[in-house]
Amino acid sequence: FGSTETQRAISYYVIPRTVAHAGEGLAKEIIPLGVGARDVQLLLLNAQQHLVGIGEVGEILVRSPHLARGYLGDDALTQARFIANPVTGDAHDRAYRTGDLGRYLPDGNVEYLARRDQQVKLRGFRIELGEIEAVLRAHPAVREGVVVVQEPPTQDKMLVAYVVPTQDSLTTEMVADIRRSLQSKVPVYMVPAHILGLAALPLTPNGKLDRRALPLPGALSVADDMVPAPRTPLELQLMKIWESVLNLPQVGIDDNFFDLGGHSLLATQLVARVSEVLGVSLTLRQFFEAPTVAKLAYVVEHAGAATTPAAGAGAVPLTRLSRQPSTPPDAGR
Known part of the structure; x- marks a missing residue:
């Protein structure tokens, strides 16, 4: 060297x-x-x-x-x-x-x-892609990894991490652990919206990374029968709000908002939409601490939300929340 x-x-x-x-x-x-x-x-x-x-x-x-x-x-x-x-x-x-x-x-x-001079600007923040890649590659489950800015159809620009795992495939548990590692070492605006597993990174004929050959993140790669369905009318209503804000055809109740491409600006839109539809006032901090449909439903219930949507909105009518309180999502774990 x-x-x-x-x-x-x-x-x-x-x-x-x-x-x-x-x-x-x-x-x-x-x-x-x-x-x-x-x-x-x-x-x-x-x-x-x-x-x-x-x-x-x-x-x-x-x-x-x-x-x-x-x-x-x-x-x-x-x-x-x-x-x-x-x-x-x-x-x-x-x-x-x-x-x-x-x-x-x-x-x-x-x-x-990694190199540290791959600077990009995203949503007003100057971001060193090399710093994210360095943390990514330091994870024991990652053999190779790169981070790029992508703009999937109908979605905003976002950071996407591509990982070649040390094992045969990248499991959901591995992705969650990699994300926790990133969240503990870089600012929240530098945590990729998606972490995708690849068998190998695409290369150009001269051996450099072929960024144009990296696949765009899909809406959802999980089979329909693998997506947990809403258990209550409130979860169904929140799920529809998430799908509208994220512009996705389907969301599971345990899917993390930020894993699906959400960011702080979309989070602000979602909190406003929840207030408009359900009549409950939430803070961004509450949402960041409960970034799944299931967890947010529990927060909304205990905030005493008015749960009858406006007539003609095409939403599922909700009963008073005290009628069937949910169990906290993490209870018993």
């Missing part, structure tokens, strides 16, 4: 014999960058310029006496990339910011994860 700015190879990794002799397609291990060569250190720093811990994502900096002086005729870029070592603060102890994201493995080797 090295670059023009470092003038030579600056890290190495000894490939274990078991990987080196694996048959084609059998070696699933990601080969790390390794450790710094003689007189070289690979430093991984977070946004606060502190060293990260094992497994945490950070930018790879190269500390070496063999760095270039800078970029000819570009002082601004030189100052941005060639900096004083943040760990020591010594101006004579120089480090080069590679723009690559990686993590320390338990054995001290460094693993490359």
Whole structure:
């Protein structure tokens, strides 16, 4: 591993014999960058310029006496990339910011994860796709992963993650765990609306990712008989509101709003629609904490909603909610 700015190879990794002799397609291990060569250190720093811990994502900096002086005729870029070592603060102890994201493995080797200069703007937020990909690829269920902005027909632009799983297929449980991992490490606006499993990432003839060949997320890939049906008139009414706001033909009562492509702006529309149809006032915080039809029905019931929709709206009439209170969705789990 090295670059023009470092003038030579600056890290190495000894490939274990078991990987080196694996048959084609059998070696699933990601080969790390390794450790710094003689007189070289690979430093991984977070946004606060502190060293990260094992497994945490950070930018790879190269500390070496063999760095270039800078970029000819570009002082601004030189100052941005060639900096004083943040760990020591010594101006004579120089480090080069590679723009690559990686993590320390338990054995001290460094693993490359993604670039951090893939910036996009979505719904007013500047988003580094590389930062999301780094967290995605660090998950044990993910062998390869990319994040792109997609715009499915009749839907807004959204972040979509494409994952090649370490196992044969990407299960619902894996998707939920990957999403929890992302939610704990990146802001909510950087969590992909969809996480899709692929057998392999599509590549161009020269071996680069073919983004145009990535499939658009479908409305619902779950068979009709696998979608939990509404159990009460209230759940049915909420389900119809969700389908209208998300522009989807079918929603299950346990489907997460944000997994289906929802975002904060659509959440605001949904909360307003619930207020209009059911006569109950909800906050966005309440909705974020109950992002499924089943959970929101429980919240609405206990908010004392007026449940008779306007006449002629084509909605299912609802009885007084106290008539048949629901069991909390997570009760007994």
